[in-house]
Amino acid sequence: MLYAARAEARRRFDEHRRTGVDTPMHIQTAIETANILRHNLVQGVRDADKEDAQWRLRIHEDIERGDNDTIKTAGGKSVKVEKCCSS
Numbered sequence: 001m002l003y004a005a006r007a008e009a010r011r012r013f014d015e016h017r018r019t020g021v022d023t024p025m026h027i028q029t030a031i032e033t034a035n036i037l038r039h040n041l042v043q044g045v046r047d048a049d050k051e052d053a054q055w056r057l058r059i060h061e062d063i064e065r066g067d068n069d070t071i072k073t074a075g076g077k078s079v080k081v082e083k084c085c086s087s
Helices: 002-015 023-040 068-072
Strands: 043-045 056-058
8 A cells, every 4th residue: 555655646746747936845745744654654464365364563663652642732732632422
């Protein structure tokens, strides 16, 4: 799936390739997007031959590790988390 995502990103990048005043801004956006994906996306793999195979997570040193309490203080502001209606 990672290779398909890379190929699609490359295809779209090439499709809209043009040099202009805003090119550095678009490059910076691409770099920031890559960093977000690298730090927040965990890849799962399993043996495709076995239907009931377990998934293994590929967690590397760049993956951001935290707990749910850090989400509640996003941007330095305290966020009130309401209980869901089904709980």
